[in-house]
Amino acid sequence: MEQEQVWDVDAAQRYDTPGEGMFAPEVLRPTVDRLAELAGDGRALEFAIGTGRVAVPLAERGVPVTGIELFRPMVDELRTKADEATIPVVLGDMATATAPGPYTLVYLVYNTISNLLTQAEQVACFRNAARHLTPGGRFVIELWVPELRKLPPGQQAMVWQSEPGYIGMDTYDVVQQRVVSHHFRFDETRQAHLSRSPHRYIWPAELDLMAQLAGFELETRHADWTGSEFTAESRSHVSVYRLPPHHEGPSA
Structure with a gap:
């Protein structure tokens, strides 16, 4: 099964579930609150921006948001909510595509890094995030723990x-x-x-090593966007990685 078979027009039109599931206020509000806090006065880049579930309310909070998205049908749905001037989107693979920057925050939500189906692509995604960030910038990943x-x-x-x-x-x-x-x-x-x-599932320790290869350090890891403690029983995590203040780019 290829990703192109998954994220077609039908999937894009079915993706949004306003007020329910991942679009429920109790899910979405803490996500946007935390990302706005991490972005500060800077700009944010969302890898796999999709239909704008997070980007649209984040932009409404005053954070300038740009996106990278591989699948045109998802961007078409986003365009029903925000135009190109409001939320620019680069069509391309989040592991390799570049967007005009730099940014203080790059983020990947709701398990999307696992859509990259090889370890090499997932490592490349970290390195791509590092390329887009200012020194001291953060890369945030929301991901489930393999069960x-x-x-x-x-x-x-x-x-x-x-x-x-x-x-x-x-x-x-x-x-x-x-x-x-x-x-x-x-x-x-x-x-x-x-x-x-x-999907290709990733253990938290493996994710940390990917981050290290790209020049990041783990800053925080919580069980959710509200800051709950991450434990052995946590089903998912929100991990915040940060570049050092004098970062000179990811290792080869």
């Missing part, structure tokens, strides 16, 4: 959410460090809608 402890021996699939009208299931390839998320949505009829997305 392999819940996967019984010999079993390759796990239901991680089940509620009326929705079942979420992940299938794992532990050799390749890959997971495919399956989303089943259904109603009272016999028909269901299935969407799938491939």
Whole structure:
């Protein structure tokens, strides 16, 4: 499965769920609050800006936001909310594309770094973030913690959410460090809608090493955007990496 098969016009038009899920105020408000705090008086760059779930309210808070996005249908949906003058977007891969900068903050939310399906691409993403940042700038990543402890021996699939009208299931390839998320949505009829997305999962320690290769240091890690303590039981984390004040670019 290629990412181009996932993020098509249909997926882009279905992506927004105003007031619910990742668009719920209790999810979105702390995200925007924390990013606005980290951006300070500087500019922010969002990798994989998508339909502008975070960028639009962040720009409304007065933070100048630019985006990089690989898939045109997602940008088309963003353009229904903000024009190019308000939120400029560069079409391209977040691991390699460049945007006019520099920035005090680069951020990647809601597990999006895992959409890069090789370790090399994920490392390149860190280096690309470093290229865009001023000395002392920050790179923020929101990412889930792999839940392999819940996967019984010999079993390759796990239901991680089940509620009326929705079942979420992940299938794992532990050799390749890959997971495919399956989303089943259904109603009272016999028909269901299935969407799938491939990912390469990353352990927090591996993420920290990627950061080190690009010249970053881990500044903080919390379990969520409100600053809850990160523990062995946390299902996700918000990690803030910072360049040293006299950073001269990522290592080769």
